[in-house]
Amino acid sequence: MRKDVTSEETNGKMDQKIFAEAVRIFREKGYHATSMQNIADAVGLQKGSLYHYISSKEELLFKIFERSSGALTQQLEEIVASDESPTEKLRCAIDAHLTALCKQLDIYTVYLSERRALSGRSHAKVRGEAERHARLLEQIIQQGIDRKSFRSVDAKMAAHAILGMCNWLYQWYSPDGRLSPGEIAAIFSDLTLDGLIRRSK
Numbered sequence: 001m002r003k004d005v006t007s008e009e010t011n012g013k014m015d016q017k018i019f020a021e022a023v024r025i026f027r028e029k030g031y032h033a034t035s036m037q038n039i040a041d042a043v044g045l046q047k048g049s050l051y052h053y054i055s056s057k058e059e060l061l062f063k064i065f066e067r068s069s070g071a072l073t074q075q076l077e078e079i080v081a082s083d084e085s086p087t088e089k090l091r092c093a094i095d096a097h098l099t100a101l102c103k104q105l106d107i108y109t110v111y112l113s114e115r116r117a118l119s120g121r122s123h124a125k126v127r128g129e130a131e132r133h134a135r136l137l138e139q140i141i142q143q144g145i146d147r148k149s150f151r152s153v154d155a156k157m158a159a160h161a162i163l164g165m166c167n168w169l170y171q172w173y174s175p176d177g178r179l180s181p182g183e184i185a186a187i188f189s190d191l192t193l194d195g196l197i198r199r200s201k
Contacts, residue, residue, distance in 0.1 A: 027110050062122045065125075068107045075096045076097075076133060080139050090189065101167075
């Protein structure tokens with residue numbers, strides 16, 4: 001016997017469709033060049049009906065930011081709290097960041113290229129999440145410095161340098177390229193650690 005699809009299930013599927021189409025159109029056209037009518041047309045709704053599911057274009061953009069950053073923050077928190085060495089923690093953090101970016105390239109491309117488009121509380125939340133990522137990396141680097149595993153460097157500056165290197169991947173990475181996300185992460189980790197690890201005299 002066929003189970004009737006509930007209104008909640010239908011709404012959930014439409015929410016997913018709207019989200020997916022918004023990501024696609026924002027990436028192709030840019031946030032500012034995209035209209036609510038563009039999104040309504042893509043999902044087969046009248047513009048007025050679209051507002052039943054989403055209140056504004058900015059709300060859609062914020063949801064994209066939430067999707068891209070929330071899971072990664074949790075992963076980084078778990079890595080920082082683990083019993084691994086600072087060297088291994090940093091390798092895991094870089095791998096987690098690059099893997100998330102490569103697996104959800106469309107979402108991260110919109111996030112990294114359009115994050116300044118938000119305003120007010122939404123902008124503050126997104127900025128706060130980015131700062132949280134930087135602080136978690138900074139903690140790992142500082143742990144390495146405190147344990148004499150890493151050279152004494154400016155941990156905050158090093159953390160931002162690593163984030164910049166990882167985030168720029170969206171500009172050139174291709175799923176059809178010759179290197180996998182794991183291989184890219186290994187190269188990035190080696191480059192980073194070569195600059196941080198203390199060498200015996």
